[in-house]
Amino acid sequence: MDQVNEFLGIDISKQTFDTYNEKLGSMQFSNNQDGFVALLQLLDEGYCCVMEATGAYHHRLANFLFEAGIMVSVANALVIKRFGQMKLKKHKTDKADAQLIYLFAEDQGVDLWEPKPTYIEECRSMQTVVSLYIKQNTQLKNKLEFLQGIGETKGAVVRFLKAQLKRLQVEIKKIEQVMQEKVKEHDQELLTHITNIPGIGIKTAIFLIIHTNGLREFENSRQLISYLGLAPIEQSSGSSIRAVSRISHAGNPKIRSMMLLCSFTAHKCNPQCAALFNRIVAKGKSPKLALIAVANKLLKQVFAIAKSRMPYDSDYRSVKLSL
Helix, strand or coil, X not given: CCCCCEEEEEEECCCEEEEEECCCEEEEEECCHHHXXXXXXCCCCCEEEEEECCCCCCHHHHHHHHHCCCEEEEXXXXXXXXXXXXXXXXXXXXXXXXXXXXXXXXXXXXXXXCCCCHHHHHHHHHHHHHHHHHHHHHHHHHHHHHHHHCCCCCCHHHHHHHHHHHHHHHHHHHHHHHHHHHHXXXXXXXXXXXXXXCCCCHHHHHHHHHXXXXXXXXXXXXXXXXXXXXXXXXXXXXXXXXXXXXXXXXXXXXXXXXXXXXXXXXXXXXXXXXXXXXXXXXXXXXXXXXXXXXXXXXXHHHHHHHHHCCCCCCCCCCCCCCC
């Protein structure tokens, strides 16, 4: 990590962003190019600007500062919130939040942020559009089924709905094709290796690469599994609390759902996954629990080939990577 001499806490909203550190105090800037330039003029070498991940709002400022050579850290908003609760924070204002972020950085330290490759950001935006179109597609299909259920099968509304459904499906296929081409252009080898794993199809492989930045940001498969919300959480205390362990449900629900669907195929056609599934069921555990374990096994296989850049081999059992 570069040498950090000063932290600057930044709380970002749609129109403005507030900043704080002990040297500069509290300030507010417009969340636009003029505000970015005004802030940059106050920063010396050694400053690290720390902000929360706030959807679309933080991206422009983070990219601007990074390109200007300023160190940037983007912290998880939930972590900042928990830190504030630990410090018994009482006030909720933009100014107070900027100060809290500064205190968090001073107390806990931070990891430096780098922007993701352009094609990853583009594909994520396209996937957001696909998700929106799929929701619209479901709504239109439900409306069409309702009309057909009451006997309306040839009216103008039915024709309009069918035409819109057809247009949406065409657009979804076009966007998915563009995403596939972009991933092949930049990560062809990784895409091929992942799709060679029995149970994982092309759409799941593309989704994994897009939402994990090609698995470049994880040190081991445990981090990957936790990031996707498939890590089991034990709930027990003393002798009286023994809740059933459940997955965390953190991360993107779409990719989690896709991995669980993959487990239905993998537990039949993937030798290691099949052995794991049968072993868990033989112990009297539920098939649902066994399928979650299979999904985790698939992610371990994905991580192993991503780090080793070796193709999937059903007979290879001595991978030295930390799983």
